[in-house]
Amino acid sequence: DTEVTQTPKHLVMGMTNKKSLKCEQHMGHRAMYWYKQKAKKPPELMFVYSYEKLSINESVPSRFSPECPNSSLLNLHLHALQPEDSALYLCASSQATGYEQYFGPGTRLTVT
Amino acid sequence: AQRVTQPEKLLSVFKGAPVELKCNYSYSGSPELFWYVQYSRQRLQLLLRHISRESIKGFTADLNKGETSFHLKKPFAQEEDSAMYYCALNQGGSQGNLIFGKGTKLSVKP
Numbered sequence: 001d002t003e004v005t006q007t008p009k010h011l012v013m014g015m016t017n018k019k020s021l022k023c024e025q026h027m028g029h030r031a032m033y034w035y036k037q038k039a040k041k042p043p044e045l046m047f048v049y050s051y052e053k054l055s056i057n058e059s060v061p062s063r064f065s066p067e068c069p070n071s072s073l074l075n076l077h078l079h080a081l082q083p084e085d086s087a088l089y090l091c092a093s094s095q096a097t098g099y100e101q102y103f104g105p106g107t108r109l110t111v112t
Numbered sequence: 113a114q115r116v117t118q119p120e121k122l123l124s125v126f127k128g129a130p131v132e133l134k135c136n137y138s139y140s141g142s143p144e145l146f147w148y149v150q151y152s153r154q155r156l157q158l159l160l161r162h163i164s165r166e167s168i169k170g171f172t173a174d175l176n177k178g179e180t181s182f183h184l185k186k187p188f189a190q191e192e193d194s195a196m197y198y199c200a201l202n203q204g205g206s207q208g209n210l211i212f213g214k215g216t217k218l219s220v221k222p
Contacts, residue, residue, distance in 0.1 A: 042198055042212035042213065042215050043198075043212055045210070056209060098144070098203075100146060100161055100202070101202075101210060103148075103156040103157070104155060105154075
């Protein structure tokens with residue numbers, strides 16, 4: 001399996017909801033990433049996990065909470081989001097930090 | 113500060129014409145540079161990495177440390193090359209995160 005998968009593909013949630021995004025890879029990669037991408041903009045890094053430990057948090061609001069249960073899974077827990085959080089959320093993985101990254105298809109999130 | 117600059121938001125060429133997408137970077141160490149491509153409604157895909165010096169889909173890119181550039185080139189553009197292209201800098205090591213340029217949208221007309 002040489003792909004990064006993400007579920008769900010689309011998510012619509014209200015500002016009081018709690019939801020989670022899921023990312024999975026079976027390439028044996030030990031680094032995983034969350035990015036946020038607004039329309040017609042480049043991806044912006046949110047979090048980096050290296051060997052299942054959070055190594056980078058790019059000053060992301062606490063309403064976004066990442067979790068890495070094991071080396072193949074990465075979750076992003078969402079709570080009390082704002083409409084401006086609507087975006088495409090991308091997961092990526094790499095052999096280790098510093099290596100080329102492979103991206104999932106993304107979850108398109110709409111906050112109403 | 114680390115920075116990646118792609119000066120062209122949009123580049124429009126005719127099929128069969130040469131294409132060059134510009135990328136300049138600012139980085140104090142030894143950079144690792146990549147080109148990623150995002151076709152319409154598809155995931156972001158790795159196109160090229162500078163260390164491998166390979167040619168993918170007819171595209172090549174050479175790292176020029178003197179000019180701090182990593183321009184993407186193809187001698188004969190095809191309509192299927194139309195996509196969004198991002199140049200990215202990997203800080204490497206424990207940092208690991210990619211710094212993306214703002215992207216260039218390539219449009220190849222028939």
